[in-house]
Amino acid sequence: MTTTVLVTGGAGFIGSNFVHMLAELRPDWRVVNLDALTYAGNLENLKGLDGRKGYAFVHGDITKPEDVERAFTSASGAKNLFVVHFAAESHVDRSILGGLPFVNTNVVGTQVLLDASRRHGVARFVHVSTDEVYGSLGATGLFREDTPLAPNSPYSASKAGSDLLVRAAHHTHGFATLITRCSNNYGPYQFPEKFLPLMIANASEDKPIPVYGDGLYVRDWLYVRDHCEAILAVLEKGKLGEVYNIGGNNEVANIDLVKAVLKALGKPESLITYVKDRPGHDRRYAIDASKIKAEIGWAPRFTFRDALPLTIRWYQEQKDWLARVRSGAYREYYATQYGAR
Numbered sequence: 001m002t003t004t005v006l007v008t009g010g011a012g013f014i015g016s017n018f019v020h021m022l023a024e025l026r027p028d029w030r031v032v033n034l035d036a037l038t039y040a041g042n043l044e045n046l047k048g049l050d051g052r053k054g055y056a057f058v059h060g061d062i063t064k065p066e067d068v069e070r071a072f073t074s075a076s077g078a079k080n081l082f083v084v085h086f087a088a089e090s091h092v093d094r095s096i097l098g099g100l101p102f103v104n105t106n107v108v109g110t111q112v113l114l115d116a117s118r119r120h121g122v123a124r125f126v127h128v129s130t131d132e133v134y135g136s137l138g139a140t141g142l143f144r145e146d147t148p149l150a151p152n153s154p155y156s157a158s159k160a161g162s163d164l165l166v167r168a169a170h171h172t173h174g175f176a177t178l179i180t181r182c183s184n185n186y187g188p189y190q191f192p193e194k195f196l197p198l199m200i201a202n203a204s205e206d207k208p209i210p211v212y213g214d215g216l217y218v219r220d221w222l223y224v225r226d227h228c229e230a231i232l233a234v235l236e237k238g239k240l241g242e243v244y245n246i247g248g249n250n251e252v253a254n255i256d257l258v259k260a261v262l263k264a265l266g267k268p269e270s271l272i273t274y275v276k277d278r279p280g281h282d283r284r285y286a287i288d289a290s291k292i293k294a295e296i297g298w299a300p301r302f303t304f305r306d307a308l309p310l311t312i313r314w315y316q317e318q319k320d321w322l323a324r325v326r327s328g329a330y331r332e333y334y335a336t337q338y339g340a341r
């Protein structure tokens with residue numbers, strides 16, 4: 001195999017969708033998945049790939065140079081070696097409870113990975129970041145790649161820190177980096193602490209849906225498959241050293257999203273429960289994704305009208321997956337499948 005991709009965080013939501021997509025679209029690429037299997041990492045997301053030629057899982061932590069080294073050993077021998085870096089602490093609410101794990105993984109881990117990637121002659125390094133680094137929008141306007149960074153939560157501040165380290169690796173060392181910044185993803189395999197799977201799961205069981213504050217916060221929803229295709233396009237065609245915004249052209253207020261999900265599930269709006277707001281809650285995110293369209297030719301293929309029902313159906317059909325995630329039973333899978341390594 002001439003191309004190997006080291007994917008970090010491939011057992012999480014977006015990473016696992018990306019690994020599945022590579023198996024489908026780039027079947028001749030070798031994929032090495034380095035993941036620490038935190039609470040958000042679930043190898044059941046990748047079950048179909050176990051034992052597949054060209055796929056290897058490495059259990060390890062990006063903050064530990066020796067773990068990263070093991071992953072590169074597993075990835076060695078390719079003509080083209082790429083890195084796509086998803087691994088992160090990703091939940092804003094958890095970062096409000098405690099910022100340190102976010103600094104460790106998102107900042108320290110990214111630097112460890114950059115250093116090792118340079119040493120191993122990585123040809124292209126894609127850093128998967130977020131629109132949250134730009135802070136919050138008012139009623140109008142869109143985030144562009146040149147919007148100043150103004151992160152508001154410990155999560156987004158740690159992601160902005162990692163973006164700056166990636167930028168510095170390019171500027172100082174001429175390292176072949178690319179940064180993507182996307183809006184809120186939805187789709188299969190999302191950990192149900194995030195709002196969309198949480199509301200689908202709660203509504204299905206007639207449990208209350210907690211809506212923060214007045215519910216008028218706006219997010220620009222992006223189907224995860226669209227996001228994964230955009231990352232692949234940036235990996236293959238992006239200009240080194242550049243940042244690319246990725247968005248769904250799909251702004252929706254939280255309360256409207258809840259109502260749409262309740263309607264689709266045939267559940268009453270009386271399940272909506274307004275709760276205390278998230279401290280520092282960003283009011284509105286919306287992406288200007290014209291650069292990636294003009295330079296690379298990517299635009300989202302899915303609209304909410306198609307992909308929201310697909311997503312709701314996926315969670316309804318994957319009741320076992322959901323139950324095992326919610327009960328914590330998914331964590332047994334690693335021990336059964338891989339032993340206590």
Ligand code: NAD
Pocket residue numbers: 008009010011012013014015034035036037038039040041042060061062063085086087088089090091105109128129130131159181182183184185186191
């Ligand atoms: P996730 O929380 O579902 O998955 C994160 C994965 O990283 C897990 O598999 C976890 O085990 C792994 N991980 C965590 N710490 C690690 C460490 N120290 N070493 C190795 N692996 C570690 O996250 P996600 O929602 O799939 O997000 C993936 C990336 O995309 C993140 O960088 C996030 O900031 C970014 N992002 C996510 C969204 C979104 O809507 N989910 C939007 C924009 C950007």
Ligand code: DAU
Pocket residue numbers: 090091092093129130131132182183184185193194195196198210211212213217218219254278285
């Ligand atoms: O914009 C990209 C970001 O999107 C990513 O960088 C993050 O990793 C990802 O988690 C997501 O962050 P958000 O904070 O926007 O996603 P979350 O699903 O946590 O919340 C979506 C919106 O719903 C937000 O306005 C907060 C609100 N919310 C969330 C939860 C969990 C509620 O009203 N009730 C809830 O219970």
